Amino acid sequence: MIILDQTSKRYAGGHEALRSISMQVEKGEMVFLTGHSGAGKSTMLKLITRIEVPTSGQIRVNGQLLNRMSKSQVPFYRRDIGMVFQNHQLLMDRTVFDNVALPLRVAGAQPADMQRRVRAALDKVGLLQREKYYPQMLSGGEQQRVGIARAVVNRPAILLADEPTGNLDPVLSREVMNLFAEFNRVGTTVMIASHDLGLIARMPYRVLTLREGNLVKSSALEGIRNG
Amino acid sequence: MAETQNQARRRPANRMKKRGTRRTELHSRTWLLHHRHLLRESVGDIIRHPFASALTWLVIAVALALPALLYVTQKNLEQLAGQWQEGAQVSLYLEDRLSAEAGSRLAEDLVRRPEVRDAWYLSRDDAMQEFSAWMDLGPVMESLDNNPLPATIVVIPVSQTRTDIEILGELLGNLPEVADMQMDIEWVQRLESISEVLNRALFAVSGVLGLTVVLVIGNTMRMATEARRDEIMVVKLVGATQSFVRRPFLYMGFWYGLFGGVVACGLTWGSLALLSGPVDTLAASYGTTLRLRSLTAPEALGLIGAAVVLSITSAWLTVSRRIASIEPNPI
Incomplete structure (x- = not known):
């Protein structure tokens, strides 16, 4: 689903964020991406969302080669990727409903269809009662769940999350991670960048560890999953 | 998945064609939906914040009313010259x-x-x-x-x-x-010269004030894109095309142009209504009658149309450049 082949990224200033990374995330897999800040996690996510283009090497997502993708194709490619951010990136002047509906509106869904799917997404994250609220009226955990609902509302093949639990307490963090696991159970490929090692260790998924732009470890944690 | 591929292999041409039509249909439906949504939303925006946009379209109205008044003055002078010429x-x-x-x-x-x-x-x-x-x-x-x-x-x-x-x-x-x-024919000559001067002035003033409209709209749009920077980043991240991001701003430009043009017509008509009494008295003192000609309906529509075209074009140029430069960088 996500294939990096000797992918490197060097920024204009000369900083080498990723050094010849080769890795693969299978369809329907859930992986954690971890490492200190500056290790290259963000760059990896930017490459997958086609915000950045690799300096060398290939990156292939969902069967599409991103190196050669034209600018006009990028929006359509992004519609198949759900993205969750640490600071959730909600539009504060829109209701919860309108925030979640955004990807559907961009893709031109019918109003009836939009309503049904937004409610379904809000129901999954347990915020159906909050659809008319504005984000400021919600707690941090609830805001993050709205962000997740927005990421999954058009049933993307891939769900990416950047430090989704960065601002949450352990209980809420656990809840949010379980939510991702649930989406993964129904077939979504999930990649979560996080440095919450304690939480990651307790979950039975593969962990990709980056250090100074190199992939240092790819632990399958099969033992935990099977045991 | 496998079945779909098989079908695709069996009827590739047919399927391609079908998918093509479906995509255009889908595209035009999407397009219509978005326009309907934006029409509602942009009108709602104006109703919710009537004073926020009023300043902009008032500036546009004044900028357009000046050349319109000059045009009407020139038109009346031509009429006057025509009347005088009868006696040449x-x-x-x-x-x-x-x-x-x-x-x-x-x-x-x-x-x-x-x-x-x-x-x-x-x-x-x-x-x-x-x-x-x-x-x-x-x-x-x-x-x-x-x-x-x-x-x-x-x-x-x-x-x-x-x-x-x-x-x-x-x-x-x-x-x-x-x-x-x-x-x-001295008077005819003078009137013709005055008319010619006004004609040139009309061109110059229209040019300068047209540019003013473009710049005012451009600046307003620049601020609007700046104010909605986060929103632009988010919609780009969830897969919005360039034209999707641009569209609400074009609607904004449309309303600015429309209101600006309508108010400009109002200002022109109002000024002429103020002048018509004294002009009648003046004309009567010279023993003639002069009916002040105002903007006709087609001319008013032309003015409004020009305002709309100017502001949409300006919005298009500004916003296209702005949103291309706002790349999502939320991580």
Whole structure:
């Protein structure tokens, strides 16, 4: 689903964020991406969302080669990727409903269809009662769940999350991670960048560890999953 | 998945075609939906924040009302010049040796010329009478020993343009019977010059103020894109195309242009309504009537249309450049 082949990224200033990374995330897999800040996690996510283009090497997502993708194709490619951010990136002047509906509106869904799917997404994250609220009226955990609902509302093949639990307490963090696991159970490929090692260790998924732009470890944690 | 691929292999051409039509259908439906949504939302925005946008479209209205007023002034001057030109005439002062009969005959000959609409003979006595009546100089003129005025033929040309009158005047002035010739077209000339000056001014002012509209809209759009920077990043991240991001701003530009144009028409009509009373009085004092011509409905529509086109174009140019530069960088 996500294939990096000797992918490197060097920024204009000369900083080498990723050094010849080769890795693969299978369809329907859930992986954690971890490492200190500056290790290259963000760059990896930017490459997958086609915000950045690799300096060398290939990156292939969902069967599409991103190196050669034209600018006009990028929006359509992004519609198949759900993205969750640490600071959730909600539009504060829109209701919860309108925030979640955004990807559907961009893709031109019918109003009836939009309503049904937004409610379904809000129901999954347990915020159906909050659809008319504005984000400021919600707690941090609830805001993050709205962000997740927005990421999954058009049933993307891939769900990416950047430090989704960065601002949450352990209980809420656990809840949010379980939510991702649930989406993964129904077939979504999930990649979560996080440095919450304690939480990651307790979950039975593969962990990709980056250090100074190199992939240092790819632990399958099969033992935990099977045991 | 496998089945889909099989089907695809079996009827590739058919399927491709079908998918093509579906995509266009889908695209036009998406497009319509978004426009419907934006129409509702942009009107809602204006109703919710009436004063936020009012300043912008008032500036646009003033910028458009100035050339509109200049245009109307020029139009009225042209009308005035036209009225005056009706009276443009050539006076031929005849040689003293010419008899009254010869003078009348010459006048009749002149009437037959195709470029002459009318011509009549004024004897020296007629001229004297007319002059003293006009100047109210009865007693003074009576005190003169002999009549200093020549016999005159007044010629009204068919063509009322300055050059045609001048050509005719030169031609008739060279007739052997004619001692001197005078064209009463000074006022026509002056009015035409004033009209020409106004015409040039209209072009210059329209250009400058048109540019003002473009810049005002451009600046407003620049601030609007800046204010909605986060929103632009988010919609780009969830897969919005460039035109999707641009569209709400074009609607904004459309409303600015429409309101600006409508208010500009209102300002023009209002100013002319204010002027029409005094102008009537002024015209009456000169013994003529002058109906002030205002913007006609098609002209008003043209003004509004120009405002809308200007502001949408300006919005398009500004916003396209702005949103291309706002790349999502949330991570």
